[in-house]
Amino acid sequence: MADVNPVLLDEQLCFSIYSASKKFNHFYQSALAPFGLTYPQYIAMLVLWEKAPLTVHQLGERLELDSGTLTPLLKRLEKQGWVSRVRSQTDERQVLIHLTEMATTKRDEVYSRIGQCQTLLGMTSDEIDSMMTELVTVKEQLDTVSHQRLIAKEVDKTN
Amino acid sequence: MADVNPVLLDEQLCFSIYSASKKFNHFYQSALAPFGLTYPQYIAMLVLWEKAPLTVHQLGERLELDSGTLTPLLKRLEKQGWVSRVRSQTDERQVLIHLTEMATTKRDEVYSRIGQCQTLLGMTSDEIDSMMTELVTVKEQLDTVSHQRLIAKEVDKTN
DNA sequence: TTTCAGAGTATTGTATACAATTAAATTGTC
DNA sequence: GACAATTTAATTGTATACAATACTCTGAAA
Structure with a gap:
């Protein structure tokens, strides 16, 4: 849990x-x-x-x-x-x-x-900046996972 | 500028x-x-x-x-x-x-x-929380703007 | 009871997305 | 120079999204 x-x-x-x-x-x-x-x-x-x-x-x-x-x-x-x-x-x-x-x-x-x-979305430039930084982190992590899955697939094929 | x-x-x-x-x-x-x-x-x-x-x-x-x-x-x-x-x-x-x-x-x-x-996206729960809070702000702001535009349209019609 | 406005769902038409394939042109290699 | 491998766009097929419309049903007012 x-x-x-x-x-x-x-x-x-x-x-x-x-x-x-x-x-x-x-x-x-x-x-x-x-x-x-x-x-x-x-x-x-x-x-x-x-x-x-x-x-x-x-x-x-x-x-x-x-x-x-x-x-x-x-x-x-x-x-x-x-x-x-x-x-x-x-x-x-x-x-x-x-x-x-x-x-x-x-x-x-x-x-x-x-x-x-x-409307500047009711956010300061700093807030927007930090949000974009976090989004980059998320995207990189998602890319990493996708990449790992690709490798896993390759390994699968060899079996 | x-x-x-x-x-x-x-x-x-x-x-x-x-x-x-x-x-x-x-x-x-x-x-x-x-x-x-x-x-x-x-x-x-x-x-x-x-x-x-x-x-x-x-x-x-x-x-x-x-x-x-x-x-x-x-x-x-x-x-x-x-x-x-x-x-x-x-x-x-x-x-x-x-x-x-x-x-x-x-x-x-x-x-x-x-x-x-x-993968927890490489973020802590706090980071995810704060990000979601910011997204809510963004969405509310976008709703507000859309709403204003709707009102503007209504005003247009009366002319 | 009849009528009719509104609610709930489906349909139509347009515009992304993207995987998979095709087709044509170019590049690399012998 | 011949030809296989690669590159680049386009095409095909499937799945969202959403505006606008159609259609059926419900409930309320007359």
Whole structure:
């Protein structure tokens, strides 16, 4: 019974994060409604505004998403006029994602819209910082466990 | 320029939460692979193990999910033999979700499996507690903002 | 009793996610 | 240069999420 509580705590933390993530999603969706951007589309644009063009793979590394998610997402962004997808001349495996003129023009508008909606979440910078540090710890731990499980699988195969 | 940093911090926190949520999801999916349960299916089972039967609505309140998500999820759980969906006799609008015998039998197995995989995330109980408290703050703040936006919409309509 | 507003669930349509596979291009190696 | 291994995107299939809508049932008011 002694080790039941921590397990429950972990589960509660997991659910809190899961729930907060959904709420953030909803918040951004509604804040960005005038632009028709979803949260994943928005963070893709953020990365591109910072440094475009990028290949699908490079974008995926930053966003931790694979082509299975990004290809359709980018097609939607293209359809809505935010980006253009151009097969690279030098390496035809790659597709370069460029910003359109509209995207460049609207960047400040989008930023300002987000700025208006930002509430700083009722937290100080220090609190946010410490929370992010803790989240990094959690993520690293989860990666470690996943990695251990991968190794365990390999060992399994040898039997 | 002075208020740019906090906005970026908020965004980074949002992304950290988004990313951690995905990692947790992956962790549970892989831990529960022997049972074929996903994370959302698992938390549905957790609630049901605690107190079944429940209506779709009651389950949705606990999980913060609506019937659009739950109906297909519960159909899959039913197909895999975890639950049965029974239209209520006393109020035919409601569908009661019951545990199957298999679900009752496998409960401890699932718990033990999760227990084995639990790593306590490299955090103390106090750290987890404080993190959850901060997440609650974040979620409340996001709810407040959403609520304000709803009110703003109402005001819009009157013009 | 009839009607009707609201409750509860299901359905439809859109947008992620991600595992697994496919297809095309490039690189490395002989 | 031929060819196997690798890389990069796209595709396919499954599972969430959620808004909007439809449909059925219930309870209350007229």
